[in-house]
Amino acid sequence: MGQTLTEKILDDHLVEGELEPGEEIGIEIDQVLTQDTTGTMVWLQFEALELDEVQTELAAQYCDHQTYQFDFKNTDDHRFLRSAAGTYGAHFSRPGNGICHNVHKENFAAPGKTLLGSDSHTPTPGGLGQLAIGAGGLDISVAMGGGAYYVEMPEVVNIRLEGELPEWATAKDVILHLLRELSVKGGVGKVFEYTGPGADTLTVPERTTITNMGTELGATSSIFGTDEKTKDYLARQGREDEYVELAPDEDAEYADQITVDLSDLEPLIACPSMPDKVVPVREVAGESVDQVIVGSCTNGGYEDILPAAKMLEDREVNKKTEMIVAPGSKQASEILARQGWTAEMMAAGVNFSEATCGACIGIGHVPASDSVSLRTFNRNFEGRSGIEDDNVYLCSPEVAAAAALKGEIVDPRDLSDELGDLEAPGVELPDKYDGSKADLISPDEAVDDELIKGPNIGNAPIGEPLESDIRGEALLKMEDNITTDHIIPATSDILKFRSNIEKLSEFTLSRVDETFAQRAMDADGGVLVAGENYGQGSSREHAAMCPQYLGIEAVLAQSFARIHKANLFNFGILPLAIDEETYEKLEQGDDVEVVTDVSEAVESGESEFTVRVNDDWEATATLNASERERRILSAGGKLRLTKEQYEQE
Numbered sequence: 001m002g003q004t005l006t007e008k009i010l011d012d013h014l015v016e017g018e019l020e021p022g023e024e025i026g027i028e029i030d031q032v033l034t035q036d037t038t039g040t041m042v043w044l045q046f047e048a049l050e051l052d053e054v055q056t057e058l059a060a061q062y063c064d065h066q067t068y069q070f071d072f073k074n075t076d077d078h079r080f081l082r083s084a085a086g087t088y089g090a091h092f093s094r095p096g097n098g099i100c101h102n103v104h105k106e107n108f109a110a111p112g113k114t115l116l117g118s119d120s121h122t123p124t125p126g127g128l129g130q131l132a133i134g135a136g137g138l139d140i141s142v143a144m145g146g147g148a149y150y151v152e153m154p155e156v157v158n159i160r161l162e163g164e165l166p167e168w169a170t171a172k173d174v175i176l177h178l179l180r181e182l183s184v185k186g187g188v189g190k191v192f193e194y195t196g197p198g199a200d201t202l203t204v205p206e207r208t209t210i211t212n213m214g215t216e217l218g219a220t221s222s223i224f225g226t227d228e229k230t231k232d233y234l235a236r237q238g239r240e241d242e243y244v245e246l247a248p249d250e251d252a253e254y255a256d257q258i259t260v261d262l263s264d265l266e267p268l269i270a271c272p273s274m275p276d277k278v279v280p281v282r283e284v285a286g287e288s289v290d291q292v293i294v295g296s297c298t299n300g301g302y303e304d305i306l307p308a309a310k311m312l313e314d315r316e317v318n319k320k321t322e323m324i325v326a327p328g329s330k331q332a333s334e335i336l337a338r339q340g341w342t343a344e345m346m347a348a349g350v351n352f353s354e355a356t357c358g359a360c361i362g363i364g365h366v367p368a369s370d371s372v373s374l375r376t377f378n379r380n381f382e383g384r385s386g387i388e389d390d391n392v393y394l395c396s397p398e399v400a401a402a403a404a405l406k407g408e409i410v411d412p413r414d415l416s417d418e419l420g421d422l423e424a425p426g427v428e429l430p431d432k433y434d435g436s437k438a439d440l441i442s443p444d445e446a447v448d449d450e451l452i453k454g455p456n457i458g459n460a461p462i463g464e465p466l467e468s469d470i471r472g473e474a475l476l477k478m479e480d481n482i483t484t485d486h487i488i489p490a491t492s493d494i495l496k497f498r499s500n501i502e503k504l505s506e507f508t509l510s511r512v513d514e515t516f517a518q519r520a521m522d523a524d525g526g527v528l529v530a531g532e533n534y535g536q537g538s539s540r541e542h543a544a545m546c547p548q549y550l551g552i553e554a555v556l557a558q559s560f561a562r563i564h565k566a567n568l569f570n571f572g573i574l575p576l577a578i579d580e581e582t583y584e585k586l587e588q589g590d591d592v593e594v595v596t597d598v599s600e601a602v603e604s605g606e607s608e609f610t611v612r613v614n615d616d617w618e619a620t621a622t623l624n625a626s627e628r629e630r631r632i633l634s635a636g637g638k639l640r641l642t643k644e645q646y647e648q649e
């Protein structure tokens, strides 16, 4: 039986396990990337591993999320990241140089290589044949130390593209269409592999728009094969020698196949406040628009901004609408400026932002309350824009520019008819991506050779080996669907302490109970009780690290979100599943004792644990963990385990 492209790349990198869906596999990582909000902890953990230098072929540190340096803590973080990159041998991309996914695609992404990144949109370079996966920061530190990355072998689903996009339909509409069909849960445990004659018609930047937003489908990754278009893109970036031909075998077997005829697509839009609330633009036409932003890691490239610029040429942004262009990279900005397009857009009434995530995570350009904002981004969750009562729509740059011109949502085909001389701009790549690399510092050009830590930068906490007995107060009883945002809020006033776990821990679960952190410190730890789906949301490892710091030894929940459960293992916290009856009976303040010898049971593969409450009644709790996860738990977390393994080598 032939292999899919995903299986081929995984096979080439396999160090443990079998390529059977659902089985845990270990793979070798060629490249890693990290950004500023997750990067400081990545490097602090790398420092704790006491390694001299990065072991992967390539590592890159970007500063893209909080680039504005409005607080010395951000600037200190950036300086620390530069010093860490220099000390350990990673590339460093200065704040303002662009969003990690865009800059990585331009400079380093390589077909056939594996990439692990501490950002959920890491799969972006799947559009040029790289198998790229997002992960928690500690996984990145371990991979940089040469360790394998462990993941459940995903199902590989074939998305077969037929036909060709009609005028005004774009790559963004391909992925919005899939979100409409499959929903934000449609890709969980899957890799989407794009094939077919329709795929051949798409340029690399169009492909990366699609693979970027595979994350919104919940997919582990998304990937295209390589061809003349890939070779051409790499050549324009001056990296043609990195081209490798990649395709699935003719007789590859997929878990599922979905066919999309590109010629059937039309301009689509995701309505507030979920990326899968997708409708044709014409269905919401007429809605007044206050703000339009073209940019982000999804549609912030030269090829995304140029269509908007062409549509705005010799025209003006509607007086009731503000339009901002936030390029994904300085390279895109620079080329657009050299070609005169920046001046053209400015003349039309556009404001330019530096190349940053910025507005995508509510840092700058926060919409007015209860106003409408059209963005070319990938996420529109309520409140993500920086204000709770937002109405954020997601669309292509063409739809965004049309709305900016009209002052209301409009199908660009209708606007074209109305104006008479508005032509579909199409997709155009520059002859050469010849932007300066002044903001990219290679390991050879490193300016620091030792870590520079400001007063807000602490150390990575290292857990203690698992003890035989766990006994403590049920410090908090929580409902279903507690998110990582509940556990550690991501607002900028709190996130600025991301490199200082001692300080950040003070905010643990503050959105549920403001007294929690203090009570946990006073009690010297304890246990947590929760309902279903505990820890859903982002891969934020601070949501496990801070409870660990406060001495939380176990979480008793009806069920756990997958990534958070992995993070609980990584930080040495015992995740025990309880049934509904036990959940109902448990009260906040109860004395909870795990009667089973915990360390022995974890080591011997035991899954049932007896829990005694208030020395009065008993219940059974379950530990679902692989052998590897049990080793991590026993050691007191992945950092301690990895450190011990390195010391033994």
Ligand code: F3S
Pocket (backbone or CB within 6 Å): 065, 099, 100, 101, 119, 121, 296, 297, 298, 356, 357, 358, 360, 361, 378
């Ligand atoms: Fe994330 Fe920045 Fe993209 S916040 S979604 S990487 S623009």
